[in-house]
Every structure is written in C-alpha cells, then in structure tokens.
Amino acid sequence: MTFQTLDDLDDGQRVLVRLDLNSPVEDGTVQDNRRFDRHAETISELIDRGFEVAVLAHQGRPGRDDFVSLEQHADILADHIDHDVDFVDETYGPQAIHDIADLDGGDVLVLENTRMCDDELPEEDPEIKSQTEFVQTLAGEFDAYINDAYSAAHRSHASLVGFPLVMDAYAGRVMETEYEANTAIAEKEFDGQVTMVVGGTKATDVIDVMTHLDEKVDDFLLGGIAGELFLRAAGYPVGYDIDDANLYDEQWEQNSEKIESMLEDHRDQITLAVDLAYEDDDGDRAEQAVDDIEEKSVSYLDVGSETVMEYSPIIRDSEAVFVKGALGMFEDERFSVGTAGVLEAIADTDCFSVVGGGDTSRAIEMYGMEEDEFGHVSIAGGAYIRALTGAELVGVEVLQR
Numbered sequence: 019m020t021f022q023t024l025d026d027l028d029d030g031q032r033v034l035v036r037l038d039l040n041s042p043v044e045d046g047t048v049q050d051n052r053r054f055d056r057h058a059e060t061i062s063e064l065i066d067r068g069f070e071v072a073v074l075a076h077q078g079r080p081g082r083d084d085f086v087s088l089e090q091h092a093d094i095l096a097d098h099i100d101h102d103v104d105f106v107d108e109t110y111g112p113q114a115i116h117d118i119a120d121l122d123g124g125d126v127l128v129l130e131n132t133r134m135c136d137d138e139l140p141e142e143d144p145e146i147k148s149q150t151e152f153v154q155t156l157a158g159e160f161d162a163y164i165n166d167a168y169s170a171a172h173r174s175h176a177s178l179v180g181f182p183l184v185m186d187a188y189a190g191r192v193m194e195t196e197y198e199a200n201t202a203i204a205e206k207e208f209d210g211q212v213t214m215v216v217g218g219t220k221a222t223d224v225i226d227v228m229t230h231l232d233e234k235v236d237d238f239l240l241g242g243i244a245g246e247l248f249l250r251a252a253g254y255p256v257g258y259d260i261d262d263a264n265l266y267d268e269q270w271e272q273n274s275e276k277i278e279s280m281l282e283d284h285r286d287q288i289t290l291a292v293d294l295a296y297e298d299d300d301g302d303r304a305e306q307a308v309d310d311i312e313e314k315s316v317s318y319l320d321v322g323s324e325t326v327m328e329y330s331p332i333i334r335d336s337e338a339v340f341v342k343g344a345l346g347m348f349e350d351e352r353f354s355v356g357t358a359g360v361l362e363a364i365a366d367t368d369c370f371s372v373v374g375g376g377d378t379s380r381a382i383e384m385y386g387m388e389e390d391e392f393g394h395v396s397i398a399g400g401a402y403i404r405a406l407t408g409a410e411l412v413g414v415e416v417l418q419r
C-alpha cells in the first residue's frame with residue numbers, strides 16, 4: 019500500500035476528514051447503519067489523539083428524496099462515539115470558517131452536505147476539482163486532509179479528489195481496511211463457480227461493472243432495478259417508470275445498448291427473475307410470473323418466490339458469491355423475500371462470500387443473520403464492485419500520488 023495513514027500523522031493537528039455517511043432516509047429520517055459504526059472508530063481515534071476535527075460528507079443527490087442536511091448525521095455520529103458533535107449548516111461559508119477556527123483539540127464539527135455546493139458535483143478531473151473555490155477555501159484552514167470514504171472513492175467529486183492535490187493527505191482507518199480487504203478479494207482466484215447477485219437502484223453502476231466482469235463471473239443473478247431493465251431488454255413489458263420516481267427510464271437510456279449486448283453475448287451467464295412481487299389493492303404482497311405480465315401497471319418491489327427457488331441452488335453450487343444491491347425493497351418486510359432468501363442461501367453454504375453496499379449490508383441484521391456468516395461485509399457498494407474489476411478508484415489513486 020502506498021498511501022500515508024494515520025500512523026504517519028503527528029497528533030493534535032487540525033484535520034479535515036472525509037467520511038461516507040450516505041444513508042437510507044425514510045420519510046425524512048436518516049437511518050442508522052454500519053457506516054456510522056465503522057467511521058466512529060476513526061473519529062474516536064482522532065479525538066483520543068487530540069486532533070481538531072471537521073467532517074465532510076455527502077447525503078443523497080440533488081432532486082432525490084434522500085438529499086437532506088447532515089444535521090441528523092451529526093447526532094447519530096455523536097451517539098456512536100459517545101462524544102459531542104457540533105454541526106454547521108454551511109460547508110465552506112463564513113459561519114463554517116468561523117466554527118472551524120473555534121475548534122479545540124478533541125472537538126468534532128460536521129460541515130453541511132458537500133453535494134449542496136455547486137463545486138462538488140459533477141465528476142471532473144482531480145486537477146480541476148482541486149482548483150474549485152470549495153477546495154481552495156477549506157484547504158487553507160487545515161494542516162491535513164484524511165479520506166476515510168473508501169465507499170465513495172469511485173466518484174471524482176471535489177471533496178474526494180481535490181484536497182490531496184493541494185495539501186498533505188492521509189487514509190483513515192476505514193479507507194485502509196476496506197482497501198486492503200477489497201484489493202485482496204479482487205486478486206483471489208476461484209476454481210469453482212463464481213456467482214454475482216446484482217440488484218439495487220443504481221443500475222448504471224452495476225451494469226457498467228458487469229460488462230467488465232464477464233470473464234470472472236460465471237453466473238449473474240438479477241433483481242432490483244437492473245433486473246427489470248434486463249427483463250425489458252429480453253422483451254418483457256417491464257423496466258420503465260409508471261410514476262415520477264425516475265428509477266428506470268433514465269437508466270434505460272444510459273444502458274440499453276450495454277444490456278442488449280450483454281444479453282446477446284453472455285445470455286447463458288445471466289439468470290433473470292421468473293416472477294416479480296408487488297403491493298395489491300389490500301396492501302398485501304402479490305406475485306406475478308413475468309410470462310403473465312401483459313402491461314406494467316404496478317411497481318414491482320421484489321423478485322418472486324419462484325425466482326428465489328431458482329437462484330438458491332445456483333448459490334449452493336458456487337465456490338464464491340458476490341452480492342451488490344438488494345433484490346427488492348427489503349426495508350419493507352413484505353418485499354424482503356428476494357434479498358433475505360438469497361442472503362440466507364449464502365449463509366447456509368460454505369462458499370466464500372462478499373456482501374457489499376451501504377443499504378444492502380443492512381439486510382443482514384434486519385433479517386436475523388450474523389456478519390460472520392459471510393466472508394466479508396463491505397460498507398462499500400459501487401466502489402467494491404469496481405475494485406473487483408481491478409480498476410483503480412480515483413479517490414484512492416490521488417492518495418497514492
């Protein structure tokens with residue numbers, strides 16, 4: 019490993035720490051999850067060593083329901099570290115700079131959601147990001163920058179790639195351990211069958227990665243939004259938006275060619291759902307065989323039970339199983355059958371397994387399984403599957419310069 023870590027940093031300095039606290043948000047309420055647990059260890063170490071700590075993090079994306087302030091995150095973090103955490107509703111404005119100047123050793127201040135600043139998004143070269151007002155303003159206030167956000171390191175956003183080009187930069191403890199684990203996993207060779215369960219809402223991320231893993235993975239088992247888009251490409255009347263949630267059409271536009279060519283070239287490696295679940299008029303779970311769908315008139319929120327029965331033996335026969343993204347909206351128990359069923363099948367076998375994703379890894383505890391029933395549980399989703407392809411993560415790369 020070629021980046022500097024907290025072991026290389028002298029105690030008691032003023033540090034800007036990038037965490038990934040991106041969390042599920044239900045009706046405006048931020049849900050606690052293992053990202054807080056993991057980052058709490060880094061922050062507690064910094065407090066014990068007398069650092070003055072300001073935290074940068076993002077939540078959601080503009081235009082989405084989960085695009086909210088980090089005020090609640092500061093409270094959740096405080097509970098995890100059992101220590102006061104202050105919050106300021108600016109990222110680098112005058113009040114933020116004032117509060118940063120007021121920090122004493124052992125203080126922790128969470129700055130507002132980085133994605134509320136115009137400079138943060140979109141993705142641009144680190145050189146461009148390093149020259150933004152956002153980076154230039156904050157860099158002058160700190161002795162060092164620490165990136166602990168391995169799970170966001172695949173994004174070339176200002177708070178992730180700009181600072182290491184203009185100031186001393188270090189990897190935090192989560193960055194260090196996730197990098198080591200995920201790099202080691204990417205280098206593993208398996209003699210037997212390798213299976214990847216692909217779901218979730220970020221279809222664009224997973225489809226891109228699938229096209230790079232077709233030699234490494236023997237079987238892709240599909241669900242979630244990506245699963246429905248593949249069904250659409252296979253000729254079923256699903257995989258488009260019927261409300262204003264905007265989960266399907268935009269991602270279809272971006273990926274339809276890739277999906278069609280994956281289906282054409284690798285059809286025997288791709289297993290699609292044979293049935294899907296939805297909420298019926300009584301509010302109950304109902305299932306429908308994909309062959310019986312004439313027109314999409316309901317939102318499909320899970321794969322069906324038949325699909326789980328088809329996926330489970332494939333998992334049992336695998337030497338390694340990688341999971342990225344949930345097969346359904348498992349946070350609602352009615353639509354947890356696919357995700358919990360697949361995770362239970364993995365837990366029941368002795369295959370090597372990795373479950374990744376900030377949201378998806380939550381399903382393990384929610385449905386009564388233990389982390390040690392899996393080979394590795396990563397709080398990273400998009401970053402971990404990108405690492406599997408052997409590709410460098412831009413946020414890690416800039417730390418190694």
Ligand SMILES: Nc1ncnc2c1ncn2[C@@H]1O[C@H](COP(=O)(O)OP(=O)(O)OP(=O)(O)O)[C@@H](O)[C@H]1O
Pocket residue numbers: 042169217218219220221241242243318319320342343344345346347348349374375376377378379397398399400401
């Ligand atoms: N059919 C579906 N409709 C709506 N939401 C779905 C559906 N299937 C899965 N999901 C949602 O997908 C989410 C998890 O996938 P997501 O793409 O957000 O990845 P993740 O596991 O959190 O990884 P990352 O760390 O990259 O965000 C879950 O919160 C689940 O509710």
Ligand SMILES: O=C(O)[C@H](O)COP(=O)(O)O
Pocket residue numbers: 038040078079169170173220376398399400401
């Ligand atoms: O949750 C994640 O995977 C990371 O925080 C990156 O978030 P993004 O997919 O919204 O860029």
